[in-house]
Amino acid sequence: VAKEVKELSLTLDQAPTFTATFNVANAEGAPLAANVSFADVPVEGGDTIDGSLAVDLPGGAYTVIVKSRGYQAKTMDINVTETKSFDLVMDSLPPYVLVDDDKGKNYETYYTAALDEAGVEYDTKDKTLSSDDLMGYANVIWFTGSASSDTLSSAEQAALKAYVNSGGRLIITGQDIGYNIKNTSFYKEVIGVKYLKDTSKVKTVTGQDLEFRLDGVDSANNQKYPDVIELNG
Numbered sequence: 001v002a003k004e005v006k007e008l009s010l011t012l013d014q015a016p017t018f019t020a021t022f023n024v025a026n027a028e029g030a031p032l033a034a035n036v037s038f039a040d041v042p043v044e045g046g047d048t049i050d051g052s053l054a055v056d057l058p059g060g061a062y063t064v065i066v067k068s069r070g071y072q073a074k075t076m077d078i079n080v081t082e083t084k085s086f087d088l089v090m091d092s093l094p095p096y097v098l099v100d101d102d103k104g105k106n107y108e109t110y111y112t113a114a115l116d117e118a119g120v121e122y123d124t125k126d127k128t129l130s131s132d133d134l135m136g137y138a139n140v141i142w143f144t145g146s147a148s149s150d151t152l153s154s155a156e157q158a159a160l161k162a163y164v165n166s167g168g169r170l171i172i173t174g175q176d177i178g179y180n181i182k183n184t185s186f187y188k189e190v191i192g193v194k195y196l197k198d199t200s201k202v203k204t205v206t207g208q209d210l211e212f213r214l215d216g217v218d219s220a221n222n223q224k225y226p227d228v229i230e231l232n233g
Contacts, residue, residue, distance in 0.1 A: 015058035020078070021085040022053045024066055032090060034068035039075075065132070066090070069167065073132035094121035097137040101127040101156075102145030102174075110220045111141060131159045135166060144174030146222040151177045157186035164190055178227035188232050196228040 024034040031051020038045055041062065046053055057080045064086070066074045071090035078086055096115065100108050108124060115122050125133070127142075134140065140163060144151045151174060152160075164170050172191065181187045182195035203214040203226070214223040 015060060017056050017058050018080050019083045020055050020057050020080050022048070022055070022064065022066070023085060023087045024048050024051050024053075024068065024090060025087070026071070026090055026092060032068045032071065034066050034071075034090070037065045037067075039063040039065055064088075067132060067135050070095070070136065070138055072136050073130075093136045094123055095137070096120055096122035096139045096141060097129075097134075098122055098124045099127055099129065099134075099140060099142040100124060101147075101151075102143060103147050105145045107143060107145040107220050107222060111143060127156065131162065134159060134163050135168065137168065139169045139171070141171045141173070143172075144177060145220075146175045146224070147180075148176040148225065149180060151180040152186070157181070157184060157190075161186055161190045175222050176225055176227065178229055179225070182227075192232050193229045194232040196230060198227060199225045200228045 022036050024032045024036070026032055032048065034048045034051075034053075036045040036048065036053050036055070039062075043055070043057060043062070045055060045064075059080050061077065061079050064076045064078055066076070066088050068090055071092055074088055074090060076086070076088060098108060098111050098115075102108070112122075112124065123137075140160075142160065152172075160170060160172070176198075178187060178193070178195040179198050188194065203223070205212055205214060214226055215221045
């Protein structure tokens with residue numbers, strides 16, 4: 001059957017435009033620095049100033065996404081038919097999130113014990129948490145345990161890069177991460193290290209006013225093959 005191509009000319013009537021003002025606050029009513037965006041439409045949002053953002057929108061239905069560091073991302077469906085203000089109250093998150101990516105092992109107990117002893121509040125999530133949820137936390141501790149392959153997928157690297165670039169703070173820990181993803185831009189630029197070789201024979205780690213030993217007496221003993229690395233610039 002022969003296909004026939006036809007051109008159609010469509011004339012669209014311009015929708016009336018209204019100003020939507022988004023007021024973002026915490027449960028106590030304090031205004032928040034937040035980012036407001038719109039799902040699946042070519043409309044730009046922006047960042048709040050003193051907790052508020054005014055956006056000119058053609059009349060219609062929108063899904064609004066609001067993100068603020070330290071708070072759970074919020075989605076709200078609105079219908080813009082007039083100039084109007086919308087109030088969004090954000091739910092707070094603890095300062096830390098533990099992301100469990102240890103392939104079904106039980107390494108999280110070592111992290112929760114340390115955070116509990118330090119009196120630090122935290123959430124525990126598996127690696128399927130959304131990028132929006134990740135962005136809400138001030139600090140992410142992502143652990144891969146003793147895994148030596150498939151430590152961080154390309155999608156996970158992209159999500160963590162976006163998180164760090166947005167101002168989030170990341171601790172990433174596990175065996176053979178460098179061995180597995182040493183040639184990626186994430187490893188070289190985001191983590192900022194260069195892979196030298198596999199399996200260090202030295203288990204002592206030194207840093208700024210810090211020294212400890214991998215696989216110590218009360219550790220998880222998941223560093224059988226620690227990588228040898230150096231700072232990348």
